[in-house]
Amino acid sequence: MTIGPFLVRRLGSGLLAILGACLLTFSFLHLVPGDPVDHLAGGDAPPGMRAAIEHCMELDRSLPAQFVGFLGHVVDGTLGHQCKNGDPGGPTVAARLAEVMPHTLALAVWGMLIAVVLALPLGVAAAIRRGSWLDTAATVVALSGIAVPQMMFAPLLLLWGFISLGWFPGPTEVGPRAIVLPAIAVGTHLMAMLARMTRSSMVEVLGEDYVRTARAKGLPEGRVLVLHALRNALLPVITIAGLQFGSLLSGAIIIENVFSRPGLGSTLIEAIRERNYPVVQGAVLVIAAIYVAVNLAVDLAYGLADPRIRRAE
Amino acid sequence: MTAGAADAEGTARRRPTGRTLSPSAWLGVAMLAVFVAAGIFGPIVAPYDLSLPHVELAHQFETGSAAHWLGTDGSGRDALSQLLWGARSALALSVIVVAISSVLGLAIGTVAGWFGGAVDEVVMRVVDVLMAFPGILLNIAIVATVAHPGIPLTVAALCANGWVGYARVARGQVLALRDRDYVTAAVALGASHRRVMARHLIPNLMGPALVQMSFGLGGVILIEASLSFLGIGPQLDYTWGAMLEQARNFLWNTEWVRVYAVVPGLAITWVVLGANLLGDGLRDRLDPRQRGRDGGR
Numbered sequence: 001m002t003i004g005p006f007l008v009r010r011l012g013s014g015l016l017a018i019l020g021a022c023l024l025t026f027s028f029l030h031l032v033p034g035d036p037v038d039h040l041a042g043g044d045a046p047p048g049m050r051a052a053i054e055h056c057m058e059l060d061r062s063l064p065a066q067f068v069g070f071l072g073h074v075v076d077g078t079l080g081h082q083c084k085n086g087d088p089g090g091p092t093v094a095a096r097l098a099e100v101m102p103h104t105l106a107l108a109v110w111g112m113l114i115a116v117v118l119a120l121p122l123g124v125a126a127a128i129r130r131g132s133w134l135d136t137a138a139t140v141v142a143l144s145g146i147a148v149p150q151m152m153f154a155p156l157l158l159l160w161g162f163i164s165l166g167w168f169p170g171p172t173e174v175g176p177r178a179i180v181l182p183a184i185a186v187g188t189h190l191m192a193m194l195a196r197m198t199r200s201s202m203v204e205v206l207g208e209d210y211v212r213t214a215r216a217k218g219l220p221e222g223r224v225l226v227l228h229a230l231r232n233a234l235l236p237v238i239t240i241a242g243l244q245f246g247s248l249l250s251g252a253i254i255i256e257n258v259f260s261r262p263g264l265g266s267t268l269i270e271a272i273r274e275r276n277y278p279v280v281q282g283a284v285l286v287i288a289a290i291y292v293a294v295n296l297a298v299d300l301a302y303g304l305a306d307p308r309i310r311r312a313e
Numbered sequence: 314m315t316a317g318a319a320d321a322e323g324t325a326r327r328r329p330t331g332r333t334l335s336p337s338a339w340l341g342v343a344m345l346a347v348f349v350a351a352g353i354f355g356p357i358v359a360p361y362d363l364s365l366p367h368v369e370l371a372h373q374f375e376t377g378s379a380a381h382w383l384g385t386d387g388s389g390r391d392a393l394s395q396l397l398w399g400a401r402s403a404l405a406l407s408v409i410v411v412a413i414s415s416v417l418g419l420a421i422g423t424v425a426g427w428f429g430g431a432v433d434e435v436v437m438r439v440v441d442v443l444m445a446f447p448g449i450l451l452n453i454a455i456v457a458t459v460a461h462p463g464i465p466l467t468v469a470a471l472c473a474n475g476w477v478g479y480a481r482v483a484r485g486q487v488l489a490l491r492d493r494d495y496v497t498a499a500v501a502l503g504a505s506h507r508r509v510m511a512r513h514l515i516p517n518l519m520g521p522a523l524v525q526m527s528f529g530l531g532g533v534i535l536i537e538a539s540l541s542f543l544g545i546g547p548q549l550d551y552t553w554g555a556m557l558e559q560a561r562n563f564l565w566n567t568e569w570v571r572v573y574a575v576v577p578g579l580a581i582t583w584v585v586l587g588a589n590l591l592g593d594g595l596r597d598r599l600d601p602r603q604r605g606r607d608g609g610r
Contacts, residue, residue, distance in 0.1 A: 016441070018445060147531070147581075147586040147589060148581075149539075151539060151578070152578025155564055155574055159567060164567065253449070253450075257542075287445075287450065288445040291445050
């Protein structure tokens with residue numbers, strides 16, 4: 001009902017967090033040794049080129065002026081210039097990030113889809129048959145999904161699906177089937193956490209009075225489980241899934257690395273390595289903004305799904 | 314985490330009526346004990362000396378033999394010895410990082426929760442900023458700034474956002490504890506802020522802090538291995554992450570990879586699983602609802 005003040009407060013603290021992340025990155029970039037011009041121009045570049053890069057990156061201005069300049073580029077939507085060869089006319093940082101975003105988005109969506117499709121039935125089944133072999137098996141699967149490092153699982157998946165069986169395309173290939181293996185790698189990892197959350201939440205809800213009431217009314221068990229129990233049990237699951245989605249959007253770095261996929265995370269690492277200040281700044285801004293926005297969306301979805309929270313607000 | 318196990322026993326002794334740890338939590342303790350033993354004694358019993366730069370091309374890419382139980386790597390070095398040295402790296406780094414992050418985080422969180430107001434506001438805003446960097450991005454950003462990150466920089470990178478979890482736990486606990494009668498009584502008797510925090514608040518939030526430490530240990534192991542895997546880890550001689558990176562680089566050597574990638578991968582799984590089992594067990598024991606069901610503490 002009175003969602004206005006809540007929204008304003010959350011938006012305010014979210015913007016503050018994004019600004020803080022940018023400021024932190026900015027100070028950090030200027031604290032660490034290493035001249036970005038050396039990295040972009042190479043050691044033996046003519047002085048004219050060096051000066052051009054320096055001017056393009058606005059490094060010839062004072063630090064506060066540089067930060068204000070960055071904020072200006074945020075406002076005009078370019079996020080600054082990449083300054084390859086000191087050319088300010090090339091593709092902007094925003095263009096470079098926009099180029100990799102579809103890859104990141106596709107991996108996040110497919111990975112999340114696989115995770116949810118696997119996790120919900122597994123978690124619900126484990127909760128209903130609590131203590132059975134099914135519950136134990138589900139727990140083992142979920143725990144190993146958390147504990148098995150992606151650095152082992154993803155290469156072995158690639159070995160199995162691409163080298164041994166030859167069913168799926170390998171790294172650097174494009175096309176719709178190229179997403180299958182990375183999405184499985186991401187999905188099974190996320191599934192673990194979601195299945196555990198679903199199980200514990202479902203177990204808790206099944207012990208509630210309203211579930212007993214529904215059963216006492218003589219409702220069919222399927223209806224009780226889905227409409228009365230699962231609907232309520234999903235709330236904490238939505239929270240976790242939302243947060244996982246947020247961190248996926250900022251880049252599944254290991255997976256991108258193993259499958260040689262472009263993405264937001266690998267773009268950021270690349271930019272840090274080549275000391276391309278504008279790209280680092282822009283990528284951090286986008287990642288922080290996505291993360292804050294997803295957090296806010298999760299809170300709002302929570303409020304929509306649970307009338308008790310709406311009333312409490 | 315050795316301290317964690319010891320403290321858990323201490324808590325159990327102080328509360329004889331409480332639930333004891335579940336079997337799965339004890340399994341976690343046992344798994345972590347194996348890890349600690351491997352980290353301490355592993356390099357001593359390692360069959361081959363890895364510090365000598367003897368590259369044995371005759372023994373490259375072996376998959377397991379009487380001489381090399383777990384095979385060898387691309388330079389012919391013994392995989393089992395690398396695994397044991399890797400255990401020491403993992404143990405040293407994780408203990409240091411968990412110790413620094415927890416002390417820092419618990420102190421900051423306790424101060425924020427106790428004083429409230431502007432102090433709390435500032436701390437929570439800093440937490441918000443650090444939380445706006447998802448996953449291991451902040452760690453990567455810090456170590457990637459230099460070409461060859463040393464151990465201090467890696468530790469600093471892992472602690473840079475590692476303390477946040479502990480601070481949140483401590484703050485939440487202090488907010489719940491600050492209005493308890495014994496705290497009010499201590500303040501009324503003229504106890505200083507420092508005394509209230511050190512004698513009354515921190516001892517009572519150690520339980521949830523231990524849970525966080527247990528989960529945190531697994532997290533540190535995974536992040537450190539990820540950094541080494543990406544080639545930006547601490548420049549230690551042998552780490553499990555670096556072994557995984559080597560395996561990935563020779564993926565076409567399928568027979569060999571099936572051994573060499575699985576060995577460090579299962580080692581990481583072992584430690585993370587142990588830490589999670591222990592963390593789950595500790596949390597179940599501390600859950601007030603569980604305790605209520607048993608009729609009091």
